[in-house]
Amino acid sequence: MNVTPLSELSDSILVARAKGGDTGAFGQLYQRYVGDIYRYLFVRMGDTKDAEDLAEEVFFRAFQSLGRYRERGWPFSSFLYRVAQNMLIDYYRSQKMNVPLSAYEPKPDSLRPLDDHVIQDEELKTLRVAIDDLPSNYREVIILRVILSLPTAIVAKWMDQTEVSTRVLLHRALEMLRGRVREQNEKQI
């Protein structure tokens, strides 16, 4: 029998199936978006283990809330980011503190030479500090539009902005990010 593989089904179909209790369909959605959600959480939290733990919770919460999700022009990824953002807020509230950047522990990568490893990790740490230091809407547009490479239309919807204002926001955010990175580098020198 000719059956379309799950990986070829659209998000809408998978969501409809998951709403009917199909864990396989939800598993496919998980495979599709876990990377983005993890990256989003890692940039905000700075810790591999915390990002992993919260990423799984994001998907569990998303499944529990699936009945309330209506597409209506909002892609499923936007719904997931919204859940992730809310859980991040809950996380910070429960911690009652900002995540210390010193907690950041880069993943070991045996394929890279040690020097490259150290340099790149330093750059990454500097970048994370700079992003963390941005105003929240600037930080959000950088994460969504640049790091996650989401299309402007989706970022605009997620941030409740028009596409034009999202583009302007990105422009300003990149300008500020550049300045902050330069400041960080000067401090280190």
Place this chain on the structure above:
Amino acid sequence: MKNRYNSRSDILDECLRSIQEGKATLEDCLREHPDAGPELRILLETAVNTRDLMAPIGPSPEYVKTSEARLRRRIQAVQKTSNARGATRPQSVSWRILRAAIVVLLMAVLLGSGWGVFSASAQAIPGDPLYPAKLEFERISLAVSWSPIGNVTLLADYSDRRLEEIQQLISKNRDQDLSAGLENYEGTLDLLDAALQRLPVNAGSAQLEDVQARLSHHNHILQDLRTLIPSSTLELFDHAVDRSRQSRELIQNLRLGKGPVNTPPGQQKKDTKQLSPTGQPPKHKTETPLGQQITNTMGLSPTERELEEKTKTPPGQQKKGTEKPPKQKG
């Protein structure tokens, strides 16, 4: 007049998109926009460096594998709990009596003072004062529908109505209410999709065929209507057309798929926990997602369920359609 940011930010965004999609390099963009000056280079370099530094960050394949398995187990555990609750609740005599009393009461309301409003609201379209009443009557009909087939029939009828309402709004030049009409149409399709997937094993094929034919007809109507849609609503209209296509696609997949899994409440067959060798999950599953829906077989023992599926006769104790239609715009 466009300010400095509008034009430059458009170029920046366009270049970033091209780079992200692999259609251009940074140098290509700079060549294409020589007037943008060094500022564009600096901002694009910042964006590209940021992306490249963050790109390797991702969960390890081991984590993804174990986390997905753990996630599925957690979801299934909640589903089992939910099914177990659903399996015992309707068997309670008091619950059945209460449910019957609600139906009698609703019938009395309909036959009494509500009948006049019902008749008057039948022709209402979005934006009319009586339109919310029309939707409310539909919601009540859905709530008191006992069988899954009945629910699908009702929702297919409602989707026809929503489309007719869109046609009427267009013919009456009620552009301001068109968005609400389109959203209501999509909302009804959402419910229809969910109801279709809960059809019992042997009852589905004719129903699926019927609904598929109806939605194909919708598609023809929608294509004809497109030229009459005002440009301000065109995006929403196209979204509704796409939504209708997705429902047809879902039905097609359901028709091609395997039969349902006849699993007693609270027990899940092994093959529902993971994909089949073809990568395709079983269709028409009877598990309830976390208590958000009460399935049409809720409360039946395995034997009753088997009997119900063989005879296609709703046993009367079944509760279905307790979910409410999405918030619809009046």
